[in-house]
Amino acid sequence: MYGFNTVSxxxxxxLAIPAKxxxxxINNNETKVVITKDPQYPSLKVYPESQWDEISSKLESLQGLDPIVRNLQWTILGNAxxxxxxxxxxxxxxxxSELRKYADISDQKQISLIGMGNKxxxxxxxxxxxxxxxxxxSTEILDVILPESIKSMSF
Amino acid sequence: MYGFNTVSxxxxxxLAIPAKxxxxxINNNETKVVITKDPQYPSLKVYPESQWDEISSKLESLQGLDPIVRNLQWTILGNAxxxxxxxxxxxxxxxxSELRKYADISDQKQISLIGMGNKxxxxxxxxxxxxxxxxxxSTEILDVILPESIKSMSF
DNA sequence: AAGTGAGTTGGTCTATAAGCCGGATTCTGT
DNA sequence: ACAGAATCCGGCTTATAGACCAACTCACTT
Structure with missing residues (x-):
């Protein structure tokens, strides 16, 4: 699942998910995808469900009252x-529609899809x-300074 | 239980709990939810009962005279x-109504719901x-500096 | 040039949310 | 203690967003 596509x-x-x-x-027996906000850029991320389970459980386990952690949870989990x-x-x-606004694709006919392996x-x-x-x-998003403990995590 | 909703x-x-x-x-055989204050922000948290049991017992077990801990206990337990x-x-x-006031939704027709996994x-x-x-x-809540022992706890 | 697979579009129908209403229960004041 | 008021709770109706189904077009292949 790599490569660049322009789809409408x-x-x-x-959005019709491209055949590739x-x-x-299908080969990985996935029947669900999860779409959510990217916390750093005005864009969206689409995960197969199995991968989402990993990410969300990691994120949920980061409990506590640290405002930066809560921000990440709100952005990623709260918009999934x-x-x-x-x-x-x-x-x-x-x-x-909320996510379309975020990624600035509300009135767009064409969008860019970027395959990143398993997302x-x-x-x-x-x-x-x-x-x-x-x-x-053009759109400015969260300018978060991530704690070291989180920087190494993959979302 | 993920994602953002605006409901009336x-x-x-x-509040009618959204279908999703x-x-x-229902899948988790929950028939009760617990609603309480968020100690940091003017908002409310809704837990399924089973999860609440964990949280509340953890919180209750935090003994001592630390005023911040006592504040947390009052806010979370005392308003559940x-x-x-x-x-x-x-x-x-x-x-x-006490909680509606706290979250500043007393006269609101619309509210935002943010699904965070199991709460x-x-x-x-x-x-x-x-x-x-x-x-x-607009509303300023507790601006506490959290002791390390609490930061990592889950509420 | 015909067939196949992929992308795109349109229509229909159902599930869900929102508003309304009536009845029940609790609260309050006299 | 009783009447009136306020609050609480379930059912019913309607409008609508979104899921489902299916058709059409275009490009590429052989």
Missing amino acids: LDQKGR YRSHL SVIEFDPNSRMLVLIP FEIWNVNNWEMRQTGGSL | LDQKGR YRSHL SVIEFDPNSRMLVLIP FEIWNVNNWEMRQTGGSL
Whole structure:
């Protein structure tokens, strides 16, 4: 599940998961994906369920009253949307409107998909372009300074 | 039990637990939830009963004369309200008026629900918005410096 | 050039949320 | 103690978002 794709959202905000990701999910017997916010950039992350289980349990176990930890939990867990799909169909996925706003893809017809191995990311085409060329993103997100204990974790 | 929802309170301050949380509770054979104050922010936390039992017993076992600990105990334990619901109905939950005041949702029609795995939080829509965008909250709550022994505890 | 697979779009139907209403129970004041 | 008021609780109705189903188009392959 690697590589860059430009795909289109329809008027209802639906995304058809590309065939090459689809087959990867089917091969691993995944029937759900979880879509949530990226805490650092105006973009979304899509995880197969098995991987989400790892991430969420790690995050939940980081309990306590540290405001930075709570921020991460709110952003990642609090915005997660579990989406079940039929492996026989086209895997149409409705991106919640809240998340569409966050990633700045509310009115976009085209979006960028970036495959990152066992997860992939959803970007506004222009924001992805900017990030690639080192420009600054229009939308400013959490500028968190992460504690050492968290920096090493993978989300 | 993940994700963000905006739901409405009826004229009587009742909250209908969203279907996606409801099924989680039913699957875990929960028939009671406990609603209490968040000690750090003007918001409420809702726990399934089984999880509450863990939390409360941990908190109760924290002995000593540390004023911060005593504050935590008062805030969390002293405001807990056990609410039983009928799994077959809509799970209408009446939020105690004291807690509605605390979370600043007394006169609100809409509130934000944030699912955090095995618990969820209740926020005034504006406060949640502010928190997400990094603004300061209108209501200032405990600004405690937490002892190390407590930071790591789960509430 | 016909067929296959992938992407995209549209329509329908159901589950869910929200508002309303009536009845029950508790509270309050006289 | 009783009447009136306020609060609480369940059921019913309606509107709608989103899930499901299916068709159409386009591109690529052989």
